[in-house]
Amino acid sequence: MTRNFRTSGAPHMPPQNTIAKVMLQVLLALVPGVLAYSWFFGPGILIQIILATLFALLFEAIILRWRGRPLKPFINDYSAVVTAVLFALCIPPLAPWWISCIAMLFAIVFAKHLYGGLGQNVFNPAMVGYVVVLISFPQAMTSWLPPLALAQQSPELMSVGLLASLKIIFSGTVPFAGGWDAITQATPLDTLKTGIEAGRMVPEIRNTPLFGDYGGMGWEWVANWFALGGIYLLYKRTISWQVPVAMIATTVLLSLPFWLADPDSNPFPLQHVFSGAIVLGAFFIATDPVSGCVSNRGRLIFGVGVAVITLVIRRWGGYPDGVAFAVLLMNMAAPLIDRYTRPRMYGE
Amino acid sequence: MMKKGLSVIRSSLLLGIIALMGTALLAGVNALTHERIIEQEKMRVLQQLNEIVPVDSFNNDLLADRIEIQDEAFFRHPAPVTVYRARMDGKAVAIMMMLTAADGYNGDIRLLAGIDVHGTVLGVRVIAHKETPGLGDPIELERSDWILSFTEKSLNNPQLDGWNVKRDGGQFDQFTGATITPRAVVRATRRALQYFDANTQALFDTASIKAE
Amino acid sequence: MSKGDLKQILVDGSWRQNTGLVVLLGLCPLLAVTNTVINGLALGLATMLTLMVSNLSVSLMRGFLRPEIRIPAFVLIIASVVTVIELLMQAFFYDLYRVLGIFIPLIVTNCAIIGRAEAFASRNKVLPAIVDGFATGLGFCITLVLLGALREIIGHGTLLSGAQMLLGDWGQHLVITIVPGHPDFLLAMLPPGAFFALALLIAARNAWETRKENTQNQPVTVLNTGHDPA
Amino acid sequence: MNRALLSAAEKVELAREAGKRTHHFHGGLRLRHNKKISCQDPVIQPPLPASLTVPLLQHIGDVAEPFVSAGDAVLKGQAIGQCQPCATIHSPVSGTVEAIENRPMGHPSGQAGPCVIIRPDGREQWTGLTSIENWQDANPETLINQLQNCGLVGLGGAVFPTHTKARDGRNRNIHTLILNGSECEPYISCDEMLMREQPEKIVLGARILRRTLGAERVIIAIEDQMGAVQKALTRAADLADCKSISVVKVTTIYPEGGERQLIQVLTGLEVPAGGRPSDLGLVCQNVATAAAVADAVVEGKPLIERYVTVTGNGIAHPRNFKALLGTPFSHLVALSGGYTDDVARLVVGGPMMGYPLASDDEPVVKASNCLLALTAKDIEAPQPEMPCIRCGECARVCPATLLPQELHLQVRNGLWEQAQEYGLSACIECGCCDFVCPSHIPLVDWFRYGKGQQRERALEKTATEQARMRFENREARLLKSKQERAAKMAARKQLLQGKAAQQDRIKASIARAENKTAKPGNDNPGTGEQGKLPDDT
C-alpha cells in the first residue's frame, strides 16, 4: 500500500502561541490599572481608550489596504489595540477627540506601517503618537483632571461625570463656568517641577492635597495596579524582567543620592517611581518587544537608559515627565545596542 | 624636484589670485552697502520702540539717549536693563526699558516696557522668549492681545496686589494650562513700574548719557 | 550646444536630478528655512543666483585648476558670491536677512552648489554651465517653495505669510488663508515636521515616477508577510 | 566558579567528574512525552517484506559503490557496497538483487538516490561472519576495523560512521564515554524499548566501546521518567561486574538528548564552539549504537536491523519493531493496524527534528528511529505565518543561546557574514525556537537553508581560492618560460652581434657625457634620480 503525504519542514508540532494571544495578555494585564484610573479620575479615560482604538483600527485598515496587505490577520492580531490603549493611558482624560485621531495617524501610519508594519517599526508607535500631539497641542495635552476625590472636596473645582466628559471630548468646550480652569489642574509632577523652580521646598509642595502617601494622590494607586498587571505579565513570561527591573531600580538608585544630598529640592525616590509614567512605562511601554532590544544585556541597558533620560528630563529639562521621550531615544539607540550586546553563544 | 616645487607655487599662486579677486569684489560691495546696513540695524530697534512710543511724541535720538542700569537684586536678573529716554525738545516724555524676566517656563523672556513720565504704561512687548509654543506664546502680540492688557495701567491702577495673575489673586488673566509665563511677564512689568517710581529723576538724568 | 541639449540640462537639473528630492544635497536649508513659502522662496532665489554665478566662474576657470586646489578654489568663488548676496540682503531685505539668519552664509556649503561646480561646471562650457546652474537652482527653489507651502498650510493654514519681507509692504495683502480658524499644528513648524514633510514629498515623487514607468504593470496584491526583500 | 573562563586543560579535568551531579542548559522545552502509546506491546520482528530497498547512502559521507549488480544472489549480512572511508552497506536478507536504481531513499531531501533492491528468498541464510570473541584482549585497532566492516554508524540520528569517531577518540585521550539514552523527543520510544529489553547487550557494547576508545568509564544517561530502564541497566552492569559503568538520570527536558546539551547537563561544561566533545575528553554514543557494537564484535553481525517506533495519532496500534534495514515503512504501518482516517503527515524521526516523508514507500534506513503519523489536528496551525515581533521567546528557549530572531532576518536577507557572526553554524536545528514562535515563522527551515548556503559558500570560496592559485601559478610559469625564451634569444643575438654591441656601448657612454655638459643649471643630476624617472612618470 502506497500513500502520499503533504510535506513541510520540522518541527511538526505547530506553535500554539499566537501574536493575538500575546497582545490579549498585555491588554488583560492593563485592565486593573485602567479600572483604577477611571475610579480615581472619572470615566473620561474609558472614552479615550475606545476612541483611540477605533481610530487605530481605522488607520490600520486604511494603510493595509493601501499597501495591498490582507486585513484579517493584521487586524486580528490586536497589536493596534495595544498601541491605542497605551496611548490613551498617556493623555489627559478629557483631551478632545481629534487628539486621538492625529496621534493614531502618526502612530499607526508613520511609526508603524511606513516601517513595514507589525514587528518592523523602529520606534514605539504609541509613544510617537503621544509625543506628536504633546508637542503640537501642548495646551490640550496639559489639561489634566484632579482626582475625583479632590475635585469633590475643593470648592473651586468641579468634578466631571460621564456625560460631561463626552461633551467635553467631542465638542472641545467646557460646559462649566470658569472653563478649563475650573476642572483642570497641573499634575503632581508638574506642580513639583514648577514649585522647585520657583524655589519652594519639596516637603512644602508635597503638603498640598494633590499628593498622596508617596506619589501623587490617586496616581500612586493607579501605578500600583499597573504594577500588578506588569507582574502578571512577568509571571506569564510575556515580558522579561530586565527592562522593568532595570528601569525602576535605576530610578531609585539615581534619585537617591540627590535626595540624600538635598531633600528639599529633590523628591524622594519612591515619589519618582510612583509619579508620572514610570510604572506604566517600565512594565508596558519600555517592554515593547518590537522597538526594544533583543538580548538580555541589551534590555538591561535599555531599561537603565530610559530611567536615566527620564530623570534627566524631569530634573533639568523642559518637560515635567520624560518617559515618552526617553523611550523614543532608547528606541533610537536599540539597534546599536543590539549590535554590541550579542549574547555569548553556546561554547563561545 | 623642480617640477614639484613649481606645482606647489603654481597652486598657491592660483589660490591667491582667486582669493584676490574674491576679496576685491567683496571689499567693493562692502564699501557700497556698509552705510545702509548700519542704518537698517538702527531702524529695526527704532521700529520696536516706536510701536510703543508714537514717533511724533518725541524728537530726540532715542538710540543715542540711553542708559544701562544693572541691579540684579531688584530685577532678579544679572543682565543689564537698557533704558531709552524719549524727550520732546529736551523735556522728558517717556522711557522704554528693555528688561529680562528670568522666571519664564523655559528661561528668559525679554520684554520692552514703555512708561510715560507719569508712570503709566504706554505698552509692553515681548521681544524674545523660549516659552512653549502653543502654551506660553500668547504673550506675543502676534498670537493674542493679552499683552495689550498692560496699556494704560499704572502702579495704582490696579493697586499693588492687583499686579498679579488671577490665579494669584491679581487682575491679569493667565492662559489655560499656563500660569507661569504670564506670571513672569506681569511681575517683570510691575518691577519696571516700581523701579521707575523709585528712580524717576535718575532715569531721566541727562548727565548719564552714554557717549556713542 | 544644441537647443535639445540645453533642454536636457534643464530637465535634468530641475526634475530628474533635483537636488532636494533626488540627489539629497542641500538638505539643511531645505529643512531649516521652509516653515513658510516666502522664506523658502527667498533662500531659493539666493541659492539660484549663487549657483549661476558660481557655475559661470568655475566654468571660466576650468582650464587652470589643479586637483589639489580644485575644491578650495571652488569654495572661494562660491563664498565670495554668497557674501556679496548676504551683504546685499542685509542692506535691502533686512527682515528677511534676520529670518533666514545663518542660512544665508551657509549657502556656501550647500553641497549642491559645490557638487554642480565639480560635476558639471568644471567640465563644461560657459553657456551650459549657466543653464545648469539655473536649472539646478530652479529645481532647488521649487522644492523649497513646495516644502514651504506644505508646511505652512499644515502648520498655519496660510500661504505667503511674511511676503512683505520680500516684496515690501504691499506683500502684506498677499497672505492667503487656506483654512480659516486653523488651530496651529505645531509639528509642521518644528524640526520633526520638516523631516516628515520632505519625506512625504520625496515619496510622492517616487510614487509618481514609478507609476509613470509601469502604468501597464499592475501591482501585485499578494505579498509576503514580512521581511523578504522585494 | 565561572566555567566558561577555565582553560582547556582545566575543563578536561572538570569533565572527568561528569555525572556526579547534573546541571542545566539554557532554554529547552518541556514537551508532552507521548511515548507510552508505543510502549504497550513488546517489540516484534516483522515478517519479511516482498522486497527490500537498501540505499547506498545511509551515513554522513559519500555514496557507497555497490559490489553487486542486478541478478546477483546475496546472503544475509553480505557486504554489498562500500566507499572509503565510509560505513559498509550490507544485505539485510538473503535473496536476489533485483535492480540497482535510483529510488526515494529516506533522505531528508526526499530525493531519489541509488538503492539496491533485493527480493528475499525467505531462507535467511547468513554469510560467513567473523566475530571477535575475545574482545577483551583484542587490539583496539582490530575492533575499529571490525566496526567499519560491520557498517556501524551512530544510531542517534547523525549516522556518523562509528569507526571514524572511535579512531579520532583514540588520538584524543578520551576519559569518559557517554551513552546517550535520554531519548528526549516526544513519541520516540525505540531506545527506551531497547534499554528495557536488551540492557545486557548495551552494557556489553559499552564495555567494548570503552576499550576501543581507551576511556576510563562509561556513563549511561537516561531520562528521569524511565524508572524500569535504570533498574535493568544497573542490574546488567552489576551482572557484568563492571564498576566503571554508571547510570545517570537526567531531568526530562527537550533537547537534552542533544550531545552538547547532554554534556552540559552532565558536566556543566560547554563543548567549545566549532569543537567536538573529544576536546573535553568525552565521546558520546547512542545506546542503540552500543548494542549494535556488541552484535558486531561478539557475533560479527553487521548493522542490518534496528529498532523502529511506529507511532502517532495517525496509527491505529502504535508499537516498536525490530526491522530490517530496507523494509518499506508501509509494511510496518500495515503491521501496526494501518492508518487512522485523519492521518495527514508522515514524519521520520520525532515531531521536533524529523523530516517528512512524501510517501510511505520509502525504506527504513540506519537513521530511521521512528515513523510518526500525525493527524490533521496535530499539525493544524492556529494562525498563518506573521512577521516577527521580536518577542524573544525563541532566544529564551534556544539551547545554543543564539538569537534566532536576528539569525532569521539575516538568513532571509542573505546577510551571510552577519549570520556567521551570530552563530548560524552553532544552531543544532532542534526546533525549540520554531515551536514557541508566536508568529509561526518556520525558523528551522530558514536555518537549514542558511546553513546549506553557508556550506555552499565555503566550498565556493575554497574553489575560488584554488582557481586563483592555479591561475597565478600558470601566469608565473608562462612568464618564466617567456623570460627564459627571451633570455635564450638574447644570448644568441649577443653572440652574433658581439662586436657591434661593443661599439654601441661606447657610443652610448659618449652620448651620456655630452648630455651632462649640455645641462649646466642642473648641478646635481644624481644618477639615482635619473634612473628613477621612468618610474615616476
Add this chain to the structure above:
Amino acid sequence: MLISILVLTALGLVFGLGLGWAAIRFRVDSDPLIERIDALLPQTQCGQCGFPGCRPYAEAISSDQADINQCPPGGEAGVKALADLLGREPKPLNPENGEETAKTVVVIDEQRCIGCTLCIQACPVDAIVGAAKLMHTVIESECTGCDLCLPPCPVDCIDIIPVRTSIPGWRSPRPAKVVLTQ
C-alpha cells in the same frame, strides 16, 4: 580695503603652498584595495569582463578604469559585494559583458579528442590534463567553467554541462514565500 585684499591673498598663497606640499607628501603609492577587490571576484578567469582574468579586472576597478558591473560569473551578488566594499550604489550587470548563468563545467568527449593540447594551452587554471596525441580529461573539480577551451578545440569535442550535484551535495531549499491574499 587694501589691507583686506592683501590679507586674503596672503592667506590664499599660504594655503596653496600647504596644499601643494601635502599633495606631494601624502601621495598614494600602492593600493591594497586591489587585493580586496580581487578577493571578491569569482576567479573564473573567463575574461568576460573585458580583462585577461580576474586580477587585471580588479586592478582596473581600483584605478577607476572599469565599472563594478562587468563580471557575469560574479552576478548581482558579486556586484553588490563590490559596491559595498567601494561604498557605491549597486547596479545591474552590464549586459554587454554577458548574462549571469547557472554554474557549468566542461567535459571532453574522450572518443573524439585527438590530443592536440590546444585546450590545455587555453585553460587559465590548468584544469585539463593529458599529453600530446593522448586523450585529454577535464578535472571537474578544478574547472571554473570559463569555456575558454572551447574555441580552440579543432574537433569540437568539449561539451558544457551543468555542475553535477549529488545527494550529499543537496542543500535545504529556501522556505516558500507565505502568500496571504486579501
Add this chain to the structure above:
Amino acid sequence: MGEHLLILVSTVLANNFVLVRFLGLCPFMGVSNKLEGAIGMAIATAFVLTLSSVSSYLLHQYLLLPLKLEYLSTLSFILVIAVTVQLTEMFMRKSSPVLYRVLGIFLPLITSNCAVLGVALLNVQEQHNLLQSALYGFGAAAGFGIVLIMFAAMRERLAIADVPMPFKGAPIGLITAGMMALAFMGFKGLANL
C-alpha cells in the same frame, strides 16, 4: 566648568546640530547606510570640526577683528575649512585607503558640511572664547556623530524591512530622522543657552 558642560549638553542634546539646528544633513543622510562608514565619518568630522572651529576662531580673533574685516568671515572661514579638510583627506587616503573609499565623495564634502561652517559662524555670533569655540566644535561634532551612528544602525535594520515602495530609501530615512528629532524635542529646555 558648569558653563562648559552646558555648551556640551546644548550642542549634543538640546540643540543637536543635525536634528534641531539642521546642520550637516547631507552627510547625515549620505553616509548612514553602513554602520562602519558612519563611524568613520563621525570620527573624521569630529576631527575636522574641532580643528576648524579653533582655527577659524583664531583667524577671526587675531586677524579679522583687529583689521575690522568681519565681512570677510564667511570667505576666510570656508577657506580655512577647505584646507583642513583637504589635508585630512590626503592624510586619510594615505593611511587608510579602505576608509577613504567608504567615505567616498563625502570626505571632500565635509567642506560643504554646513555644520563645519555653521560652527565657525556661530562661534562668532555667540562670542565664544578659544576654549568655548573648541568645545562648541567638538560638541557639535559629537552630537553629529552620535546621531549619525545611531541612525546608521537603524538604517541597517530598515534596509531589510518591508517598507512600502515609495518610501524605500531616502524617504524612510527622513521619516526616521524626523522621529529622532521628535525624540530630541524631549531635551528642550535642558540647557537654556
